[in-house]
Amino acid sequence: MTASQIFLIVVSGLGVLHGMFLAILLWTNTGGNKLPNRLLSVLLVILSFRVGKSVFLEFLDDLDAKFIFIGLGTMMLIGPVFYFYSKALTDKAFSVTNRKLLHFLPALAAILFGLWIENEHLETLPKSLFLFLFLSYYGHYLYYLIRTKRYFTKRHKTEKNDRSYKLLNLIFYGLLVIWVAYFLNLIEEIVPYVVGPMLYSLAAYSISIIVISKGYLKETNKEKYKTTHVSEDQTKYLFEKVKDAIVEKEQYTNPDLTLKSLSASLNVSTQVLSMIINQKSGKNFNAFVNHYRIEEAMKMLADTEFENFTISAIAFKVGFNSLSSFNSAFKKQTNLTPKTYRQQLAK
Numbered sequence: 001m002t003a004s005q006i007f008l009i010v011v012s013g014l015g016v017l018h019g020m021f022l023a024i025l026l027w028t029n030t031g032g033n034k035l036p037n038r039l040l041s042v043l044l045v046i047l048s049f050r051v052g053k054s055v056f057l058e059f060l061d062d063l064d065a066k067f068i069f070i071g072l073g074t075m076m077l078i079g080p081v082f083y084f085y086s087k088a089l090t091d092k093a094f095s096v097t098n099r100k101l102l103h104f105l106p107a108l109a110a111i112l113f114g115l116w117i118e119n120e121h122l123e124t125l126p127k128s129l130f131l132f133l134f135l136s137y138y139g140h141y142l143y144y145l146i147r148t149k150r151y152f153t154k155r156h157k158t159e160k161n162d163r164s165y166k167l168l169n170l171i172f173y174g175l176l177v178i179w180v181a182y183f184l185n186l187i188e189e190i191v192p193y194v195v196g197p198m199l200y201s202l203a204a205y206s207i208s209i210i211v212i213s214k215g216y217l218k219e220t221n222k223e224k225y226k227t228t229h230v231s232e233d234q235t236k237y238l239f240e241k242v243k244d245a246i247v248e249k250e251q252y253t254n255p256d257l258t259l260k261s262l263s264a265s266l267n268v269s270t271q272v273l274s275m276i277i278n279q280k281s282g283k284n285f286n287a288f289v290n291h292y293r294i295e296e297a298m299k300m301l302a303d304t305e306f307e308n309f310t311i312s313a314i315a316f317k318v319g320f321n322s323l324s325s326f327n328s329a330f331k332k333q334t335n336l337t338p339k340t341y342r343q344q345l346a347k
Contacts, residue, residue, distance in 0.1 A: 311339060
């Protein structure tokens, strides 16, 4: 083994170990946001395993096919975990439900394939199958990167949480650079294979330094309220008044209801009101109000009394200003369009 190979092993290996160390730090950290910290921890563990496989593959000629393809299968875990992490970091109400675990079915299938394959299959199975598998692994990874980037960018436009946005951007570009290095090596061997592990090492060091030095482990989702001081008793009292106004008095049906108009009626600042709704419901103001509008719309769609109402009529009746915003909010909350929901009820 040459001196340069030893150097590459040391650098890449230290990056993997550093990633694992940061993963343990995130998992055991009690001072920040538990779910996003642990999801980031899981992401680092997956990346460490994936990159560790690459280090072995670069320097060992007789690496078992199972180890290679299980390592490739874990690529399909990276995207969904990063997507979940971005949601947990930007949405306090986010939780990992059984339904959300369906995102991991492709990864499960890929890992099972890795457990099944034998070295002799590399010669007997058609090359087109392996080409399809490699494109699936890398395509899946890139799809979730783009999907996650679009999600947290859109979220940032409404929430304006710069701290979370900067951290997610940092991780996104780190993962993208790693993807580019691996993919270029796959198609033409333009980039040496070991560049992937080395880039991961660089990303692990950079992310850990920035995460710790900038205090990203602490209260990343509370930045916008850091100058707002409201006691717990006041918070509970005001949130009850919010629910009374929006739910009991059905102000959610008012299409002109805004955070500003509601705060004025409750004699409280918009910043305080926004903070209270976010903390107590896990939603921003618009999502909080739309939740009750959709709940009412679902009741109307199921009620024979409104069977002759068009979907547009129901949308306007529950407080939406447009059919498109109603359809979007309805699908986000139910995973169905209003039309599909009504058709399923009619069966």
